[in-house]
Amino acid sequence: MAPLSEAQRGIVNTIREFVRREVNPVAMQMEHDDEYPFELVERMKELGLFGAIIPEEYGGLALDVSTYALIIEEICRGWMSLSGILNSHLIMAYMVTTKGTQEQKNHYLPLMASGEKRGGICITEPNTGSDVQAIETRAVRDGDEYVVNGSKSLITNGRHGNTFALVTKTDINADPPRKGMSIFIVEKGPGFNVVRDIPKLGYKGVDTCELSFEDYRVSGGNLVGGEEGQGFYQILSGLELGRINVAARCLGVARAALEEATKYAQQRKTFGKPIGEHQSIQIMLANMATNVQAAHLMVLHAAEKKDRGERADMEAGMAKLFASEMCMEVTIDAMRIHGGYGYTQDLPVERHFRDAPLMMIGEGTNEIQRVLIARHLLKDFSTGDFLYESGLKL
Numbered sequence: 001m002a003p004l005s006e007a008q009r010g011i012v013n014t015i016r017e018f019v020r021r022e023v024n025p026v027a028m029q030m031e032h033d034d035e036y037p038f039e040l041v042e043r044m045k046e047l048g049l050f051g052a053i054i055p056e057e058y059g060g061l062a063l064d065v066s067t068y069a070l071i072i073e074e075i076c077r078g079w080m081s082l083s084g085i086l087n088s089h090l091i092m093a094y095m096v097t098t099k100g101t102q103e104q105k106n107h108y109l110p111l112m113a114s115g116e117k118r119g120g121i122c123i124t125e126p127n128t129g130s131d132v133q134a135i136e137t138r139a140v141r142d143g144d145e146y147v148v149n150g151s152k153s154l155i156t157n158g159r160h161g162n163t164f165a166l167v168t169k170t171d172i173n174a175d176p177p178r179k180g181m182s183i184f185i186v187e188k189g190p191g192f193n194v195v196r197d198i199p200k201l202g203y204k205g206v207d208t209c210e211l212s213f214e215d216y217r218v219s220g221g222n223l224v225g226g227e228e229g230q231g232f233y234q235i236l237s238g239l240e241l242g243r244i245n246v247a248a249r250c251l252g253v254a255r256a257a258l259e260e261a262t263k264y265a266q267q268r269k270t271f272g273k274p275i276g277e278h279q280s281i282q283i284m285l286a287n288m289a290t291n292v293q294a295a296h297l298m299v300l301h302a303a304e305k306k307d308r309g310e311r312a313d314m315e316a317g318m319a320k321l322f323a324s325e326m327c328m329e330v331t332i333d334a335m336r337i338h339g340g341y342g343y344t345q346d347l348p349v350e351r352h353f354r355d356a357p358l359m360m361i362g363e364g365t366n367e368i369q370r371v372l373i374a375r376h377l378l379k380d381f382s383t384g385d386f387l388y389e390s391g392l393k394l
């Protein structure tokens with residue numbers, strides 16, 4: 001793995017400072033109050049984070065995926081909810097950058113880079129999530145426009161975002177159904193309804209909404225890529241980035257939990273010595289640190305592969321799967337190490353523990369990751385030797 005460049009170090013340090021000075025002091029209270037972080041969003045705009053991976057020609061920072069992953073890790077060491085505000089926005093920006101028409105790029109990317117337009121991804125519906133091809137939202141052509149009807153559920157940024165990548169069916173008879181799927185860039189307006197905010201276990205402060213579209217009209221010029229039937233493939237390319245983001249979030253949350261547990265193990269005394277001197281606590285800390293390190297390497301491996309322009313779906317899926325299961329274990333062990341106080345809202349480890357399960361679900365559940373990884377292995381690496389194929393075997 002390549003060492004960090006000077007530029008990468010500079011950016012990561014800037015974000016680390018931002019988190020230390022501005023996020024850490026307010027994260028716990030805002031999370032408990034389920035308060036949307038308006039001021040921090042303004043600061044993230046100033047830092048250019050809404051344009052992190054948008055090309056410079058459209059006003060973005062043009063960071064590579066590896067640097068983006070490191071930034072997300074730093075943000076999540078402070079407060080994971082902030083990364084949610086960025087992630088689906090940037091998946092959408094990535095989709096427009098890589099799959100949009102030139103007009104769509106010229107119009108939307110500068111506005112997204114500045115954070116004036118803040119995006120989200122609308123895939124999940126009340127009746128379907130993992131089975132993306134089963135979506136029921138329809139877009140029917142009417143002259144130069146399409147008329148959209150349907151419902152979307154669990155949509156991040158649904159209330160405070162204003163511009164979304166909406167996944168629809170433009171041909172309900174397509175066989176296979178994925179060939180009838182199309183994505184539109186939609187903005188709030190008549191027929192676009194925010195039905196409700198959905199209360200959650202963790203990941204608070206960030207809006208997760210149910211949306212409905214009732215005879216919502218969108219210009220044909222907003223069909224991503226300008227061609228019907230490409231939606232499913234456009235989602236897949238965005239999800240690769242999304243999975244790296246989720247895996248990076250896990251690193252941030254797990255590192256924060258590990259840091260708290262390590263400090264506590266040196267302060268808290270039982271039976272005449274710091275609990276960090278009891279072997280069972282040491283074993284927990286050692287396993288936690290080893291797993292964080294392994295996940296870190298997997299995330300950077302997937303990100304670097306994507307940066308080289310190679311397909312990284314298997315690596316991104318593995319990183320997301322491993323990192324999210326790791327994050328669950330690390331956060332519960334951090335709670336164990338804190339004893340009863342770990343269960344209270346006086347300390348941040350209960351928040352880390354509540355944030356962790358989302359990563360086993362978002363951007364494709366871990367069950368779906370396993371299905372995809374196994375399918376990839378059986379198809380492309382029938383000898384089972386995928387490390388050799390990746391050029392890693394000595």
Ligand SMILES: Cc1cc2nc3c(=O)[nH]c(=O)nc-3n(C[C@H](O)[C@H](O)[C@H](O)COP(=O)(O)OP(=O)(O)OC[C@H]3O[C@@H](n4cnc5c(N)ncnc54)[C@H](O)[C@@H]3O)c2cc1C
Nearest residue numbers: 121122123124128129130154155156362363364365367368
């Ligand atoms: C806080 C939050 C934010 C979210 N933000 C967004 C967003 O911005 N945009 C968006 O579109 N969606 C969003 N989602 C939705 C998320 O992507 C879905 O919840 C996820 O894809 C799973 O879909 P589902 O909930 O319908 O579960 P289902 O698909 O109903 O799955 C239920 C269970 O069955 C398992 N399962 C399903 N199919 C298989 C299979 N073939 N083999 C084995 N097991 C299977 C699943 O792993 C899961 O355990 C968000 C969710 C949450 C909780």
